[in-house]
Amino acid sequence: MGEPIRTGQLLELLKRHYIKPGVPLPGGIFLPEVGWNGGNTAAGGCDAIYVGFTSTSGRILVGHELKVSRADWLNELNKPGKADGWADECHEWWLVVSDPAFVHDGELPAGWGLMSPGTSKTRMTVHQKPDRKPTIEHQPSWKAVRSIMARQDTLRAAAISAAKDDAHRAATAEVEDRVQQRIKSELGRAENDGLILSTTRQRLQALEKALGHNINWDEARVGWLNHATLAEIAQIREALEMGLGVKAAARRLAGAQNSHRMDGLNRLERAVTEMRAALAQLESLDV
Numbered sequence: 001m002g003e004p005i006r007t008g009q010l011l012e013l014l015k016r017h018y019i020k021p022g023v024p025l026p027g028g029i030f031l032p033e034v035g036w037n038g039g040n041t042a043a044g045g046c047d048a049i050y051v052g053f054t055s056t057s058g059r060i061l062v063g064h065e066l067k068v069s070r071a072d073w074l075n076e077l078n079k080p081g082k083a084d085g086w087a088d089e090c091h092e093w094w095l096v097v098s099d100p101a102f103v104h105d106g107e108l109p110a111g112w113g114l115m116s117p118g119t120s121k122t123r124m125t126v127h128q129k130p131d132r133k134p135t136i137e138h139q140p141s142w143k144a145v146r147s148i149m150a151r152q153d154t155l156r157a158a159a160i161s162a163a164k165d166d167a168h169r170a171a172t173a174e175v176e177d178r179v180q181q182r183i184k185s186e187l188g189r190a191e192n193d194g195l196i197l198s199t200t201r202q203r204l205q206a207l208e209k210a211l212g213h214n215i216n217w218d219e220a221r222v223g224w225l226n227h228a229t230l231a232e233i234a235q236i237r238e239a240l241e242m243g244l245g246v247k248a249a250a251r252r253l254a255g256a257q258n259s260h261r262m263d264g265l266n267r268l269e270r271a272v273t274e275m276r277a278a279l280a281q282l283e284s285l286d287v
Helices: 007-018 070-077 084-089 142-211 230-286
Strands: 028-034 046-052 061-067 092-097 113-117 124-128 214-216 227-229
Touching: 007 028, 007 046, 007 061, 007 113, 007 124, 028 142, 046 142, 061 070, 061 084, 142 214, 214 230, 227 230
Parallel strands: 061 092, 092 113, 214 227
Antiparallel strands: 028 046, 046 061, 113 124
């Protein structure tokens, strides 16, 4: 056994019975909970009204009383005449129940129709058709028409307000999303900037450590003895360039000296060889 049908669910099922979802011109309007406009509210309202505009609907005013339990129905029966105000105005009057077993034989007032949800997703199951007042003879009062128009106006205003609220929530959500994305982007950028700053700071500290001096970035400010200005660092660079030039010259000089030394050794070796050859000739003559 499934969950019991609640009044709101029964109301939606009844609406689908008259108004097919998605149809731009359904040929009528369905209004829930219609009270009396400018009249005695104690007279009781109508749970749902359908106003038909087309010939297929009969162009009639249809009223409905909804009940979702046996106790609810018995409470209605204990208040005779409660529904008469709207029932007298409508061309048809229906009792709509979630379960037809709630209504026992002989309990349905004369002229009332009875319907309940059935196997169809869009149509209710009709158990008893109501009496229909002739449209030529029966005309709803101005009070009933005005009450229906007032209810329609209230629902229209509520729909507009709900649409505005939905649009505001959607716009707020979009703005919030953009703000969050911007914050995320800024945090990422700040994190990256922080990494760059940290690396730069570490490198400057390493440079100052290598120099043995702290860098004085403000030339106009007098620094301590262990501070070096940018101009002084430029002098260090010039000294380094000069030092590199001296090293290059020394390397060239060392290379030239090595070349001369090798030439001298080669000449000495050739001279020794020639002397040995001459001595060998002299020894052969003595023999």
